[in-house]
Amino acid sequence: MLCSYSCGSSDHTLSRRGFLGGALGFGALVLDPMMRPAFARELQQQQKRVLMIWLNGGSSQLETWDPKPGTDTGGPFQTIATSAPGVHISELLPYTAKQMHRLALVRGLNTAEDDHGKGSVIMHTGRRQEPAMKWPHLGSVCAKLLGDRDNPLPGYIHITPRGNGGVNSEDAAFLGPRYASVSLSDGHAPANLDRPTNLSTNDDQRRHELRIHADRRFLRSRRTAMTEAYTQSYEQAEQLMRKRDLFALDKEPPAVVDRYGRHDFGRHCLMARRLLEGGATFVKVSHSNYDTHHENFDFHIEQVGEFDRPFATLVEDLHERGLLSSTLILVASEFGRTPKINRNYGRDHWSRAWSVALGGCGIKGGSVSGKTNANGTVVADGQVHGGHLFHTYLKALGFDSKKNFYIDQRPIPIADPKASPIAEVLA
Amino acid sequence: MLAVRNTLWSSVVLVLLALAPSHGLADTPLHERIDRAIAAAQPDFARRAAPLASDAEFLRRIYLDLTGTLPPSNEARAFLNDRTPNKRTALMDRLLASPEHARYLAAVFDVMLMERLPDKQVPRGEWLEYLRSSMAANKPWDVLAREILSSDGVDPKTRPAAKFVLDRDAEPNVLTRDISRLFLGTNLQCCQCHDHPRIDDYKQAHYYGLFAFLNRTSLLVDPTLKKAVLSEKADGEATYQSVFDPAKTTKSTGPRLPDGPPLKEPAVEKGKEYVVAPTPKTRAVPRFSRRALLGPTLARADNEAFKRNIANRLWALMMGRGLVHPLDLDHSANPPSHPELLKLLADDMAARKFDLRGFLRELALSLTYQRSSEQKESRESQRLEATYIVALLKPLTPEQLAASLMQATGLTDAERQALGKNVTEAALYARLSPHVAPFVNTFGSGAGKTQEFDARLEQALFLANGPTVRGWLTPRAGNLIDRLSRLTNADAVADELYLSAFTRLPDAEERKEIADFLSQRQKDRTAAxxxxxxxxxxxxxxxxxx
Structure with a gap:
């Protein structure tokens, strides 16, 4: 940010860069002696990342993480035992049940917001919507705190089922568009990643050489942090072009594609694994659509059925690759669904008592926090809201969630200061 | 040789200026007083200040700062060959009077005031046209500000001015924040909930004093107009508690500017509070409107914050950095880099009755503006930003980048040629403006945020691989590649290319590089x-x- 750089204000964020260089981002022209290659490599091994699965529309807690069979609200499905002793979940999640010892459940969630947009704000930012303040998404916060400026991959990647790819600068709020989400529509590569067809690699290289010569002459007497950032952006682009294969699912063996499932969400989970493995900091995968005002049960058989296997496969694969302990997983929605079954066999929006699942980095596998009453109509114990979740994510990633961002010398608490982490699910 | 003489001459002038006694200041033009203030703030100014920018450097800079684009190569050539002694002043006067300048300044004020928020109530085209015609008429800033803060959106003639308020849904907290930031240079946002924890000057009472002008106002869709307009109640006090106050004392304030006196409100007879009483479907009009008083109270020559803010913002526009920086954090613990200069500029702004064009002209005339950006010392050794002894690099805004690329690739020339005798500034703008949106999306800072430079990966990919710039480099009658492909001599190619892209002629090394590149690729010359x-x-x- 030009502003923080030139006013010299102390931007005491928790960024790894800030910690390493003693100065933020490209403001750090002089390399700190701490930034030795070995030290940097060590940090890279400790690199943490986040996988967020977004069940769009509001998935039913009763058909997933907090079933209540045999009650007036329970619906037709039974529960099944899981790999975590004593933890039962919906029978619609047989594959996920086998990963439960690596996952944790928060069952005492009351977000008190039944509107899709506002619920989404709470679950992405850990704050309620305010008229004069926009808060950054968890993905943007993680991109800022965990990301590495030299990483050519965008810090916050969102794999969407469809729609336009591109940058959604709103998501990053005051953190700035560098930390905004980049949508990969249907998992396709970012825009303009391919060299123009009528430009050969050789000619491309030669025109870049010419550009670099021109820069060298100009920058002899005009080099600044801004010009450095600009010339480096071409190097980053070049590096990402070389990582083109990350976005090519056809490089995966057919058997692997089969395990994830030959449907959109399966392919998107597989893409998420490739990206996380390839160094991405934060990957969000959206799965649509759980807004089941009609025929809640038929829809959940389909939707949860589609979710279950790819998700469980992804958890298993991250574990096998040794990435699970450094990858925070969260499965969230705008809200849950009403315990009361409406006349169309649907369930409506419901934020008073619902659940999310967590896993991986910093999370105590097999744990459960909070509980709802017998038929799931209120939180009976361990009530938390979106702010507590946000603290929990940060804490699980190893941050002090009570710290501030400093924007224009203004301290801004990273997470809602009135909330705190949920100790029961933290390792 | 000429360049060298220029440089020496300018150094002499700079030294003389720095040493000149400051007598008769009142009659001294503003630009000279600016140069004296900048020189006086730097003990070793004469030794360290950069020389006057070359003609080419000046030409590029003044075009970008006053019109947001580059000069066509033939104009650049003509200016560089011009031997008239006052050609710089003549050029800036021509640009300031041009329709391109009014269009550009309107775009600058649009981004400043609307911060790229998505369109809600007033279409952006109408708002831009309102700003453009205001700038073309050189409407004083205080008048413009009063119109923007006062329009209620009912009269079609003044409705565009209401965009600032209407498109913020007339939400009083959003308006209080943005009016304090954009019109007064003080970001009072923190004071919604408490006195600012780190800035002693910013009090919760200040926030609610402004808020009290606005909290009776709301948006109402008028059933006959079928448009959102402003409705205002005759009651509703601005009350607040500090979240830091354990006793939760409720305070209240009437409308007043930060540190201004309380506004005198007329007594209104009970039962006669409304001209039009509120119903769910009618726009309420109170007999006494607090909101109507905001513009006249705020946009005044005796409002220190109002004149400092606009002086500082225009300074930042031309010089690349505000004297107060960031632009919306004017307070005693963040003093201006040159306090007396800012006072001078603010007073001058008021004395010239908020004449924006005249003020910009003085800034452009200053040697401070016309200094070279090439520096003698390495940037690491010294923080130079706030000294103005070397001109600062200003990243092109998304709009400037789009316009400059269109001009440099010759898309602008080709469109001008295609329009033939029907070419006007407006006609050309209509053809070119649709190309700007992808640049705003890719290079902009996002809605509601101050423009900041951030070189990002997707921007590099857009420029390197995207179809936009590549399309503009396809030969078309009158465009750059078309012109270059008609030139057989490599030096002529280099000259035309450098004048179009860099607004300067190439040096010997650069000519040779172009010649070598061309000679290696004789078979695919167009691609080369x-x-x-x-x-x-x-x-x-x-x-x-x-």
Missing amino acids: LQDMAWALLASAEFRFNH
Whole structure:
């Protein structure tokens, strides 16, 4: 940010860069002696990342993480035992049940917001919507705190089922568009990643050489942090072009594609694994659509059925690759669904008592926090809201969630200061 | 040789200015007083200050700062060959009077005031046209500000001015924040909930004093107009508690400016509070409107914050950095880099009755503005930003980048040629403006945020691989590649290319590089010309206003 750089204000964020260089981002022209290659490599091994699965529309807690069979609200499905002793979940999640010892459940969630947009704000930012303040998404916060400026991959990647790819600068709020989400529509590569067809690699290289010569002459007497950032952006682009294969699912063996499932969400989970493995900091995968005002049960058989296997496969694969302990997983929605079954066999929006699942980095596998009453109509114990979740994510990633961002010398608490982490699910 | 003489001459002038006694200040033009203030703030000014910018550097800079684009190559050539002694002043006067300047300044004020928020109630085209015609008429800033803060959106003639309020849904907290930031240079946002924890000058009472002008106002869709307009109640006090106050004492304030006196409100007879009483479907009009008083109270020559804010913002526009920086954090613990200069500028702004064009002209006339951006010392050794002894690099805004690329690739020339005798500024703008949106999306800072420079990966990919710039480098009658492909002499190619992209002639090393590149690719000369042009357009020299 030009502003923080030139006013010299102390931007005491928790960024790894800030910690390493003693100065933020490209403001750090002089390399700190701490930034030795070995030290940097060590940090890279400790690199943490986040996988967020977004069940769009509001998935039913009763058909997933907090079933209540045999009650007036329970619906037709039974529960099944899981790999975590004593933890039962919906029978619609047989594959996920086998990963439960690596996952944790928060069952005492009351977000008190039944509107899709506002619920989404709470679950992405850990704050309620305010008229004069926009808060950054968890993905943007993680991109800022965990990301590495030299990483050519965008810090916050969102794999969407469809729609336009591109940058959604709103998501990053005051953190700035560098930390905004980049949508990969249907998992396709970012825009303009391919060299123009009528430009050969050789000619491309030669025109870049010419550009670099021109820069060298100009920058002899005009080099600044801004010009450095600009010339480096071409190097980053070049590096990402070389990582083109990350976005090519056809490089995966057919058997692997089969395990994830030959449907959109399966392919998107597989893409998420490739990206996380390839160094991405934060990957969000959206799965649509759980807004089941009609025929809640038929829809959940389909939707949860589609979710279950790819998700469980992804958890298993991250574990096998040794990435699970450094990858925070969260499965969230705008809200849950009403315990009361409406006349169309649907369930409506419901934020008073619902659940999310967590896993991986910093999370105590097999744990459960909070509980709802017998038929799931209120939180009976361990009530938390979106702010507590946000603290929990940060804490699980190893941050002090009570710290501030400093924007224009203004301290801004990273997470809602009135909330705190949920100790029961933290390792 | 000429350049060297120029440099020496300017150093002499700078030294003389620095040493000149400051007598008769009142009659001294503002630009000279600016130069004296900048020189006086730097003990070793004469030794360290950069010389006057070359004609080419000046030409590029003044075009970008006053019209948001580059000069066509033939104009650049003519200016560089012009031997008239006052050609710089003549050029800036021509640009300031041009329709392109009014259009550009309107766009600058649009981004400043609307911060790229998505359109809600007033279509952006109408708002831009309102700003453009205001700038073309050189409407004083206080008048413009009063119109913007006062329009209720009912009269179609003044409705565009209401965009600032209407498109913020007339939400009083959003308006209080943005009016304090954008019109007064003080970000009072923190004071919604408490006195600012780190800035002693910013009090919760200040926030609610402004808020009290606005909290009776709301948006109402008028059933006959079928448009959102402003409705205002005759009651509703601005009350607040500090979240830091354990006793939760409720305070209240009437409308007043930060540190201004309380506003005298007329007594209104009970039962006669409304001209039009509120119903769910009618726009309420109170007999006494608090909101109507905001513009006249705030946009005044005796409002220190109002005049400092606009002086500082225009200074930042031309010089690349506010004297108060960031622009919306004017307070005693963040003093201006040159306090007396800012006072001078603010007072001058008021004395010239908020004449924006006249003020910009004085800034452009100053040697401070016309200094070179090439520096003698290395940037690491010294923090130079706030000294103005070297001109600062200004990253092109998304709009400037789009317009400059269109001009440099010759899309602008080709469109002008295609319009033939029907060419006017408005006609050309209509053809070119649709190309700007992808640049705003890719290079902009996002809605509601101050423009900040951030070189990002997707921007590099857009420039390197995207179809936009590549399309503009396809030969078309009158465009750059078309012109270059007609030139057989490599030096002539180099000259035309450098004048188009960099607004200067190439030096010997650069001519040789172009000649070598062309000689290696005789078989695909058009592609070679495209690649060369791209290399210059993608370089830092192009990306920055220097």
